[in-house]
Amino acid sequence: MMPGDSTMTSILRSLMTEVRAADLKLVPRRAEDSAPRPPQYRHGEPPVTYMHICETDRFSMGVFLLKSGASIPLHDHPGMHGVLKVLYGKVRISCFDRLERHVGGIQAAPQLPPAQMGALRRSVLRSSAEYTEESGPCVLSPDRDNLHQIDAVDGPTAFMDILAPPYDPDDGRDCHYYRVLTEAELKPAEPKEQEVWLMEISQPQHFWCGGEPYPGPEVHL
Template sequence: MFFRYVAGMSTKLRRFIVTLNEILKPKLNESIALSGDELVAVKHDMKMLTCEDLGICESKLSDAMGDSSRTDISYLKVFENAPTFDLGVFALKKGCKMPIHNHLGMYGVVKVLFGSGRIQSYSQCDDMLPTIGKLLDVNLVDDRVVSVNDGSNIVHLEPHCGNIHSISSTEDSPLVFMDLLTPPYDHVTYTISYFDLISCDPHSSKCKLKVVPEPAEFTCGHLEYSVVAKNDLSE
């Protein structure tokens, strides 16, 4: 098990959660809208977090992610503070891709913790709600390789900019990333939409996406922390 929660939250993680509460709590009675300065502050503090701060045994990641009994994509809930934000960790095996999807009305921040991958994001050209079978005109706003080893290790999406996106690991490396969503899902009425890429103009950023049902082959395993005391870290 490479997720081991050390009893007592790390100082940096605790500070980050306090920062999020300070920024987001005053917005609870309105549509959450983050200013440019607030986004910078959130990304700065999130960028400082490491595998160790999140209770992840980095030395075991490569072997654990190669385990054939594991699902291709796994998710670990780190902290939930409804109705303000969710903080979790996704782990993708080598050569694995999340389907193109959206987080309608949400901000999302992704911080790479281990490995490398690719993130592509699109902005919808109109305000129509995605319905299955519909073709959407979108603009490709970001297409980059992200890696724990360089300055590309943190990216974000906004409610109306880059909100449709896909994330994939490379063929030679798994990808583990922290994922912040605000506001979080209400788990009652909210639904994610999924998309297929139909076409992209090679001379511009214009693309077409088709809204599709959730892909049948898409599965996400759920992980739990194995709680240990600070003086019991020999495993």
């Protein structure tokens, strides 16, 4: 997938639609083996793990596995394109777009201490929808659906993830986390876009990502 190349994005979207867990030699996890954990304690098994498949300076490819009740908090992909395809289970993906980088003098901004005002981001909730292995992929771009939150629904789940270019803090592509300050119901089938205020935060303490071996076929670049 090349940034700005709609033909390549369309081809990749079509190919990703056909991917199944068996193609990557993944065995769906059982709910009893993926029980919810108390969110306030950061110990034991991580709520999310990652299987690295491959990475170049142009893209990264891997699989995220979420335990029952786990979430990947609201985060961004600065200057990046992405494609996400569920392999088993169900996820809810809530997508946001940032409308302005800084608050400026907007009257509707929440009243916060001056030191926190610079962390506010005026954004819009574009969609909140559920995806399964039968769904097409979720696609993001630098300007559309770039911020999103991913929640496991009704049990453990896994999805394949491709980002182009990959995260690289040295090149200005670091991951930032956010929380919603204004009322926004992150549930499926919301017909209207909703403007919200987001605050940039540190990585939430209840979230961290472990690693595990990728069992699938080798990728030759």
